Amino acid sequence: MKRFQLILFAVLLALIPTVSLFPSAEWEWQGTRPTGHHLHALGTDGVRLYAVGESGTLLSSMDGFAWNARPTPVLATLRAVANGNGTTVAAGDAGTIISSADGVTWVERDSGTGADLRGVAHGAGMFVAVGENSTLLTSPNGRDWATAAAAAANREFREIAFGNGRFLVLDQGNLVHVSTDGIEWAVHSGPNAISLHNLVFAGGVFVVGGGFPVHVSVDGITWERGTNVPNFAAIVHDHTTGNFLGIPPTGSILRNHQSRLLDFGWTPYISRPNTHAPRAFFVSGRRMVVVGDYGLIQNIRVPDGQLPRDPVQPQHNFDFSDNMTPLTWTVRGIGFDSGRLALAGDGGKILLSDDGRKWSEPPTGTDNTLRALDVRENHWVAVGDSGTIVESPNGMHWSTVASSTDQDLRGVAAGPNGWVAAGRNGALLVRDAQGTWSAQATGVSADWNGVAQGGGRFVAVGNGGAVITQSGGGGWEAGDFGTSADLLAVGFGNGRFVAA
Numbered sequence: 001m002k003r004f005q006l007i008l009f010a011v012l013l014a015l016i017p018t019v020s021l022f023p024s025a026e027w028e029w030q031g032t033r034p035t036g037h038h039l040h041a042l043g044t045d046g047v048r049l050y051a052v053g054e055s056g057t058l059l060s061s062m063d064g065f066a067w068n069a070r071p072t073p074v075l076a077t078l079r080a081v082a083n084g085n086g087t088t089v090a091a092g093d094a095g096t097i098i099s100s101a102d103g104v105t106w107v108e109r110d111s112g113t114g115a116d117l118r119g120v121a122h123g124a125g126m127f128v129a130v131g132e133n134s135t136l137l138t139s140p141n142g143r144d145w146a147t148a149a150a151a152a153a154n155r156e157f158r159e160i161a162f163g164n165g166r167f168l169v170l171d172q173g174n175l176v177h178v179s180t181d182g183i184e185w186a187v188h189s190g191p192n193a194i195s196l197h198n199l200v201f202a203g204g205v206f207v208v209g210g211g212f213p214v215h216v217s218v219d220g221i222t223w224e225r226g227t228n229v230p231n232f233a234a235i236v237h238d239h240t241t242g243n244f245l246g247i248p249p250t251g252s253i254l255r256n257h258q259s260r261l262l263d264f265g266w267t268p269y270i271s272r273p274n275t276h277a278p279r280a281f282f283v284s285g286r287r288m289v290v291v292g293d294y295g296l297i298q299n300i301r302v303p304d305g306q307l308p309r310d311p312v313q314p315q316h317n318f319d320f321s322d323n324m325t326p327l328t329w330t331v332r333g334i335g336f337d338s339g340r341l342a343l344a345g346d347g348g349k350i351l352l353s354d355d356g357r358k359w360s361e362p363p364t365g366t367d368n369t370l371r372a373l374d375v376r377e378n379h380w381v382a383v384g385d386s387g388t389i390v391e392s393p394n395g396m397h398w399s400t401v402a403s404s405t406d407q408d409l410r411g412v413a414a415g416p417n418g419w420v421a422a423g424r425n426g427a428l429l430v431r432d433a434q435g436t437w438s439a440q441a442t443g444v445s446a447d448w449n450g451v452a453q454g455g456g457r458f459v460a461v462g463n464g465g466a467v468i469t470q471s472g473g474g475g476w477e478a479g480d481f482g483t484s485a486d487l488l489a490v491g492f493g494n495g496r497f498v499a500a
Contacts, residue, residue, distance in 0.1 A: 125140060
């Protein structure tokens, strides 16, 4: 057997820098620009907006419309962000804290804890971060952190806000923790709500907007309860108009003047596209920004410089844009041919696009997960779980075909001598000129994870470092590349195969 090079993915870029489907094109995230991760919180330093979320994601924007992904030194989920004394702090899972003085360069700080942190706030010259297991951390500068003693043990601290000269912390058990300096704390009974969340301080009062119903307090100790008030995913105060704005999990943004927070005064204000769940909300002057799951960023342009005081018909006054594509599921396979990109994945879904921006979703005839996709001479094939194979002569009209196996198929590739699909428990299928798929013996029993074609040769890779090759339509031969690591994918480019 002719020997060919197996190159580890870690050195892929160094060894084959010229491989590209689009030479001279620069790739950018288009599915949910500029990230596909869930975004959990919004904050501002008075100049920039910050959105933080999964896998250390941190975005910044000067206007709420153009966003930049900022590199961070962490991979943990970031769940809160706050600013004070010229420093911005973000906190998240596993005790993660990062800070920045300019919003561009971020440095990881030693929090002294491995507990998940759920909230951070600044007030009285102090940052305070809170989290699980009654975790309370304080810092005068966002860099140096110390542990403070909580007034109650084994609590799940969820959110924190500062106002009226005091910090206020909500926990999962409907208790409220109050401190004027972030160090000495007292615990009080909280609002009688199903679940306390969505705490803000605005207009001189603390508001819990997600406890169903809304609760309001001046000091965090004595609370007033709303009547028939909606449950909100996020709530903010617009100081320009004096209104509170709330976003239910679905539907229009609602408006209420502060004087009517606890009654029926919540009325529809601005409609917005219902795509993914909102998690955080920001409004100031002409800027209104919503962020949420799957990298959701929605924003509104206000021509006259501020949001109106009265309900509006947004289609006549605003451009409420939504940067989402139809992508709400996990992509498992990708293919490209004749200027068209295709994505395949969960639920038997396939998306097609000519430019990576506008997408169409043709029916495929299956609900099974599709795990791989390839195309040759405008003939498209996608394979997936339970031996599923769907084919299309143009990418738009798909039909299922018999595969002769019920094993999950994880890879498919086209070559001058036909098609090959590979999957679990040694399943390997070939397609003849009449379009019939049949099993083919390889002499190797392995879970195959991927297959590629190039240079007149098919290569399949699998668990335990298994590799088999076929040349010119002949039999399959086993390869030995000196590794027992699972090989999850294989590709061909620039005259060589690459496996990882």
